[in-house]
Amino acid sequence: MKVYKHNFHPSILREYDIRGIIHKTLFDKDAFMIGYFFGLLCREKNLNNETNIVISMDGRLSSPDLKKQTMSGLSKSGCNIIDLGLNPTPILYFGSHNLNADGAIQITGSHNPKNYNGFKMMIKNEPFFGKDIQNLGIKAKSGSNIKMNGSIESLNLDGKYLEKILMPLANAKNLKDKKIIWDCGNGATGDIINKMVKLIPCKNNVLYSEIDGNFPNHHPDPSNENNLVKLKQEVKRQNADFGFAFDGDGDRVGVVNNKLELISGDILTTFLAQSISKKKYPIILDVKSSQKCKQFLENLGYKVLIWKTGHSHIKNKMKIIKSQFAGEMSGHIFFGDTYYGYDDAIYSSIRFLALIEANYKLDEFLNYFKNSFSTPEIKIKCSDDKKFSVIENLKLKTQDKYAAKYCNFIDGIRVDLDIGWFLIRASNTENSLILRIDGNTKENFVNLSKEVDALLKSEKISVNYVSQV
Structure with missing residues (x-):
């Protein structure tokens, strides 16, 4: 046999x-x-x-x-x-x-x-x-x-799927003058986005909807601004209000505003969190998310939990603590209030438009985040057989330097101080370390950068951050 x-x-x-x-x-x-x-x-x-x-x-x-x-x-x-x-x-x-x-x-x-x-x-x-x-x-x-x-x-299941995800816009009346650019990046979202835009009450233009595994126009990763050049050009040329971009399989979203700025994933998550009406259960932000995002939501009365990066970790934690909403820096967004709790970039874009329909002002919201000095997500090459041992060594050094109340080791090393915060973690999907540094003033950003630089140099790793601000 x-x-x-x-x-x-x-x-x-x-x-x-x-x-x-x-x-x-x-x-x-x-x-x-x-x-x-x-x-x-x-x-x-x-x-x-x-x-x-x-x-x-x-x-x-x-x-x-x-x-x-x-x-x-x-x-x-x-x-x-x-x-x-x-x-x-x-x-x-x-x-x-x-x-x-x-x-x-x-x-x-x-x-x-x-x-x-x-x-x-x-x-x-x-x-x-x-x-x-x-x-x-x-x-x-x-x-x-x-x-x-x-x-x-x-x-x-296209028909049933569209019926479900479009429910938040069922009674929309204020979007008819909004112009939206959708960038499918030749990924798997192309066909369903073409069907969807015929059903939503906006002026829509779809880019690169032909599904092509060669990705001839740009790589389908909306977290990288280099992949959003055409989207920004079209938002500007058509005087559009927003641009949405999707990754290759449609579970991550990037949003560009009318000032041609990519809204970082943690800030986008924070904006979308305002659509969650019940505040009984915590909102989950991943460990790469800004201190300011947590503070903004707590000021509105939400409980916030910082948790491990990774869509599977987030979905699992949501079920355990009955969270109705979560999001990651990478653009994975999870709605569990009137949806299923999985990461759906297309549905997230509809929930975004539902907030615009309800007269939430994106520009006013973004002003809260203007006075911060931070890096985007920085990736430093580090081999799979070395990256986790580097993190373990740095944990010991961090524990020696900072009181326990400032440290979060749920996923790498995150240190939250009054002057800002920093993160050093090992990527689970690439041969790299992931860094973020965020200071509440330029001087504090520089000081935090020096702290991180000293930690990394102790493991014979170096990077330049100031150019990333």
Whole structure:
């Protein structure tokens, strides 16, 4: 009897998802084995019933082959497959909730270079990450001789998805004179955005909606201003009010205002948080978020929790503490009040417009954040085998220097002082350290920069921050 057994390249089993370089660390056989062993894990949690898995893919050139192999593996494990086609990741999440699926897999390389691809997964609408991913690798190494044939059906959920996400604008009357530019970056959002703009009461112009895994116009990462040149040009040329940009799989959003400024992810999260009416449960900001964002929300009466970066960490924590809203510096935004609590960049853009409809003034809001001196998110190259040990060494030095009340070690090293704050953490998705520094005056920013510089130099790492302000 045939035994299915497999060793994955160790670099692809990551913290939040499975991700690798096509034909270098990630192969079609990996996709089959991911489908097969993920299917077995889903069936183990669903012993007395048929197991239904929804699957979808982004627009990368390698995605069709990976999806085909994943579906083959799922079928061999005995799962029934509902193929949603080519979609942004939020439609996969929507399908999982709407169909009450036992598991869900999105084939996506997210915002990585075009030669990357990967898998985002859920079991029974819960994030599948961290130890779950490692356990899948262990299960594959052990092997299984189960061989079955599950069914396959195709389903298009565009109509149901649009009906759900457009509910916040159901009675909109004040947006008819607003002009919006939408930049899909040739990613997976193109088709659904073209359908959506016909249904919302604004003047809309869509850029780069043709789904093309070569990403011929710019890389689909809206957190990087270099990828927003055309969007800013069009906002200026058309005298538009706002521009929205999406990453390759539509779970991260970037927003440009009419002054051609990219609103950083933490400040965007803070603006959107104002739409949460109930203040009983904490709003979650990731550890990269500004001190000023926390203060702004606390001044409005919200409780705020600083938590680990990473969409899976955030979704998991939201369920545990019943949070209705969360956001990350990277542009992952999570609504759990009248939505499902997963990161959906398209829905987040609708909630943004709902606030504009309700006469929230973005320019007045942004004035609160003007008098701060800060870096954006800075990435410093640091190998996977070194970055976590660097952080552990720096934790000890930080504990020696600062009182415990100033330190947060939930995800790297964050120090919050009266003069500002800084963060040093290891990226879970790249070979790098992530830094942010924020001072309430230029002098305090420089002093904090020197503090961080001294810590990094003690580990033989250096970077120039002042040019980043």
